[in-house]
Amino acid sequence: xxxxxxxxxxxxxxxxxxxxxxxxxxxxxxxxxxxxxxxxxxxxxxxxxxxxxxxxxxxxxxxxxxxxxxxxxxxxxxxxxxxxxxxxxxxxxxxxxxxxxxxxxxxxxxxxxxxxxxxxxxxxxxxxxxxxxxxxxxxxxxxxxxxxxxxxxxxxxxxxxxxxxxxxxxxxxxxxxxxxxxxxxxxxxxxxxxxxxxxxxxxxxxxxxxxxxxxxxxxxxxxxxxxxxxxxxxxxxxxxxxxxxxxxxxxxxxxxxxxxxxxxxxxxxxxxxxxxxxxxxxxxxxxxxxxxxxxxxxxxxxxxxxx
Amino acid sequence: xxxxxxxxxxxxxxxxxxxxxxxxxxxxxxxxxxxxxxxxxxxxxxxxxxxxxxxxxxxxxxxxxxxxxxxxxxxxxxxxxxxxxxxxxxxxxxxxxxxxxxxxxxxxxxxxxxxxxxxxxxxxxxxxxxxxxxxxxxxxxxxxxxxxxxxxxxxxxxxxxxxxxxxxxxxxxxxxxxxxxxxxxxxxxxxxxxxxxxxxxxx
Amino acid sequence: xxxxxxxxxxxxxxxxxxxxxxxxxxxxxxxxxxxxxxxxxxxxxxxxxxxxxxxxxxxxxxxxxxxxxxxxxxxxxxxxxxxxxxxxxxxxxxxxxxxxxxxxxxxxxxxxxxxxxxxxxxxxxxxxxxxxxxxxxxxxxxxxxxxxxxxxxxxxxxxxxxxxxxxxxxxxxxxxxxxxxxxxxxxxxxxxxxxxxxxxxxxxxxxxxxxxxxxxxxxxxxxxxxxxxxxxxxxxxxxxxxxxxxxxxxxxxxxxxxxxxxxxxxxxxxxxxxxxxxxxxxxxxxxxxx
Numbered sequence: 028x029x030x031x032x033x034x035x036x037x038x039x040x041x042x043x044x045x046x047x048x049x050x051x052x053x054x055x056x057x058x059x060x061x062x063x064x065x066x067x068x069x070x071x072x073x074x075x076x077x078x079x080x081x082x083x084x085x086x087x088x089x090x091x092x093x094x095x096x097x098x099x100x101x102x103x104x105x106x107x108x109x110x111x112x113x114x115x116x117x118x119x120x121x122x123x124x125x126x127x128x129x130x131x132x133x134x135x136x137x138x139x140x141x142x143x144x145x146x147x148x149x150x151x152x153x154x155x156x157x158x159x160x161x162x163x164x165x166x167x168x169x170x171x172x173x174x175x176x177x178x179x180x181x182x183x184x185x186x187x188x189x190x191x192x193x194x195x196x197x198x199x200x201x202x203x204x205x206x207x208x209x210x211x212x213x214x215x216x217x218x219x220x221x222x223x224x225x226x227x228x229x230x231x232x233x234x235x236x237x238x239x240x241x242x243x244x245x246x247x248x249x250x251x252x253x254x255x256x257x258x259x260x261x262x263x264x265x266x267x268x269x270x271x272x273x274x275x276x277x278x279x280x281x282x283x284x285x286x287x288x289x290x291x292x293x294x295x296x297x298x299x300x301x302x303x304x305x306x307x308x309x310x311x312x313x314x315x316x317x318x319x320x321x322x323x324x325x326x327x328x329x330x331x332x333x334x
Numbered sequence: 335x336x337x338x339x340x341x342x343x344x345x346x347x348x349x350x351x352x353x354x355x356x357x358x359x360x361x362x363x364x365x366x367x368x369x370x371x372x373x374x375x376x377x378x379x380x381x382x383x384x385x386x387x388x389x390x391x392x393x394x395x396x397x398x399x400x401x402x403x404x405x406x407x408x409x410x411x412x413x414x415x416x417x418x419x420x421x422x423x424x425x426x427x428x429x430x431x432x433x434x435x436x437x438x439x440x441x442x443x444x445x446x447x448x449x450x451x452x453x454x455x456x457x458x459x460x461x462x463x464x465x466x467x468x469x470x471x472x473x474x475x476x477x478x479x480x481x482x483x484x485x486x487x488x489x490x491x492x493x494x495x496x497x498x499x500x501x502x503x504x505x506x507x508x509x510x511x512x513x514x515x516x517x518x519x520x521x522x523x524x525x526x527x528x529x530x531x532x533x534x535x536x537x
Numbered sequence: 538x539x540x541x542x543x544x545x546x547x548x549x550x551x552x553x554x555x556x557x558x559x560x561x562x563x564x565x566x567x568x569x570x571x572x573x574x575x576x577x578x579x580x581x582x583x584x585x586x587x588x589x590x591x592x593x594x595x596x597x598x599x600x601x602x603x604x605x606x607x608x609x610x611x612x613x614x615x616x617x618x619x620x621x622x623x624x625x626x627x628x629x630x631x632x633x634x635x636x637x638x639x640x641x642x643x644x645x646x647x648x649x650x651x652x653x654x655x656x657x658x659x660x661x662x663x664x665x666x667x668x669x670x671x672x673x674x675x676x677x678x679x680x681x682x683x684x685x686x687x688x689x690x691x692x693x694x695x696x697x698x699x700x701x702x703x704x705x706x707x708x709x710x711x712x713x714x715x716x717x718x719x720x721x722x723x724x725x726x727x728x729x730x731x732x733x734x735x736x737x738x739x740x741x742x743x744x745x746x747x748x749x750x751x752x753x754x755x756x757x758x759x760x761x762x763x764x765x766x767x768x769x770x771x772x773x774x775x776x777x778x779x780x781x782x783x784x785x786x787x788x789x790x791x792x793x794x795x796x797x798x799x800x801x802x803x804x805x806x807x808x809x810x811x812x813x814x815x816x817x818x819x820x821x822x823x824x825x826x827x
Contacts, residue, residue: 129497158490202369240516254529277650
């Protein structure tokens with residue numbers, strides 16, 4: 028007879044995971060964004076990545092940043108995840124401003140401002156401010172994409188844009204191999220820790236040396252893996268030329284599961300129109316130029332800077 | 335010296351070398367390694383979009399030395415992804431960096447083949463070629479092109495270009511020499527015996 | 538029965554090595570048969586099966602002499618697509634054979650290479666997933682499943698391509714006992730269906746023996762013994778000297794024989810049922826004597 032036992036403790040309700048780990052971060056398991064075709068989402072990525080190039084007004088780029096954040100929230104992205112980008116976001120700002128303070132350039136039209144013991148110039152500093160928000164707006168376009176698209180979505184989008192199979196395959200395998208490389212790295216580190224290595228107690232110089240030494244086994248594993256994967260590809264009938272059996276066209280089973288719907292076309296066309304309109308009004312009329320910035324105008328008035 | 339070095343690159347009589355699936359796979363794996371090294375290099379020392387102290391350059395040079403054009407393609411491809419992941423450059427800027435990334439990757443591969451330097455850095459001549467053509471020249475190309483692109487995109491002023499160039503060049507050259515030398519010295523002996531190693535530019 | 542695989546005077550030496558991995562192998566394998574291959578590590582088992590599926594010499598550099606023919610055609614003259622449609626190979630390390638992001642993509646990759654249409658791909662995908670019990674894993678990354686599931690995914694990939702010859706190189710070496718049982722269940726089903734020529738390299742002879750029609754021992758790059766399964770295990774010491782463990786039930790029966798409980802010439806049992814039967818006979822004989 029089989030003995031059974033009960034603990035008397037009620038099991039906690041199972042936690043339903045909200046995010047799925049990808050090789051590039053996390054994406055929500057369910058998101059309203061997923062109703063759009065992967066190619067639409069890729070075009071959205073390009074749209075948000077490129078449109079700030081035409082916009083010099085920090086106010087508009089700041090607004091674009093909030094639009095991105097709004098889409099992320101609507102798309103159920105865990106906003107806390109964005110904290111990992113904070114160091115980069117702050118140090119970009121630091122770098123951009125330090126460069127214009129140290130190397131403002133020489134221009135008689137620049138207005139000097141004394142800030143404590145140092146003299147800064149208004150125009151390059153405001154230029155750096157505007158450039159910073161352009162950059163951040165573009166970066167958030169990228170963050171939005173990687174926070175809401177799995178590797179599979181990227182591949183489907185690339186194949187939908189008729190990229191050769193080998194190109195999308197290389198991109199997919201690259202992303203996956205990045206994950207494998209990290210996994211190998213973790214395994215090597217754990218093996219060292221299991222043997223009593225305490226990296227926290229090490230001096231920075233020794234830590235750097237140690238990290239460098241990890242690269243030797245990591246590269247060796249990559250070499251072996253290249254052999255294994257190429258063998259697996261051969262065994263599955265993959266050829267360098269991409270020729271498929273029967274000499275016909277490759278059926279793309281995964282891509283065939285996705286269909287472009289009306290909402291996709293509406294969004295793609297809308298983004299296209301906004302993009303073209305923005306480019307035209309900026310290139311012909313300079314509507315988004317820095318001199319039209321309300322903040323710039325206000326500061327100039329405040330500081331008594333002419334023009 | 336010359337005899338030993340040339341043996342790595344010399345194609346033996348009757349030896350047939352042609353591009354195969356293993357090269358495509360190696361391209362992908364090297365791109366993956368570049369993504370990790372490039373992303374974490376930028377995240378660990380986040381000096382922003384000028385990518386100062388960026389160890390990715392070491393991967394670019396090594397890739398072209400070992401795998402010729404396959405490494406060169408990887409050199410162009412992985413910064414597109416690693417810059418996006420680390421947030422160190424937006425997509426249009428990364429695309430604008432592309433020609434310089436391929437070029438700064440391929441310079442080392444070209445020089446090692448041109449002067450038959452041993453990837454395992456066996457003597458002073460190999461070291462000289464590595465430091466000059468694998469580190470200094472590629473980083474000078476990258477820094478010049480990159481800072482010019484930043485000006486072109488209106489992300490820095492013309493006046494800030496020289497400062498950016500110097501920060502970029504110095505900051506990238508140090509990890510390239512440290513990381514690249516170590517990997518070349520200790521991993522090359524394995525690589526030159528592997529079937530993916532390219533004596534020529536494609537095989 | 539026609540010959541599925543014919544190997545003639547095969548010699549192979551990998552680039553940058555001093556010894557030949559295969560030294561004049563001659564072998565014929567009948568269509569529809571199940572061949573078990575055993576042998577110590579580094580004695581040429583994997584090289585032999587890689588020569589059958591064409592990886593040697595098409596994907597490796599080295600010295601190749603002799604010939605391997607699959608259904609009458611030399612593997613040297615057959616391209617990857619055609620070879621893959623005829624010979625499926627499951628590797629020992631399941632992770633080493635994954636090439637895609639999800640299990641589903643993993644399965645359809647080979648089918649797309651074969652040039653099949655969407656409807657047939659779907660049909661084969663569903664069938665292979667069902668046979669290997671991985672239908673619920675299709676949406677997952679092949680890296681995020683257990684060791685046994687990974688190996689079943691790898692088998693499903695090969696099954697879906699439906700090659701007439703299926704080779705498995707130590708398919709259970711990296712998985713737990715329960716997982717091993719599931720893999721051998723799949724092999725049993727395949728053998729019963731009789732549609733494939735099966736070649737399995739395995740150290741775990743206990744489970745292999747009940748399925749294999751013939752067994753082959755690789756030793757120092759050549760075939761040391763090839764015989765119908767029962768005959769193959771008749772001289773256990775020959776196998777043990779060459780690093781092959783015989784089934785424990787056979788060893789037990791051999792001990793009974795050495796101790797005089799079992800008559801000379803009694804065929805050694807190869808599976809548990811036969812072992813139980815022989816033990817029952819021995820006990821009955823003792824009881825009768827008492």
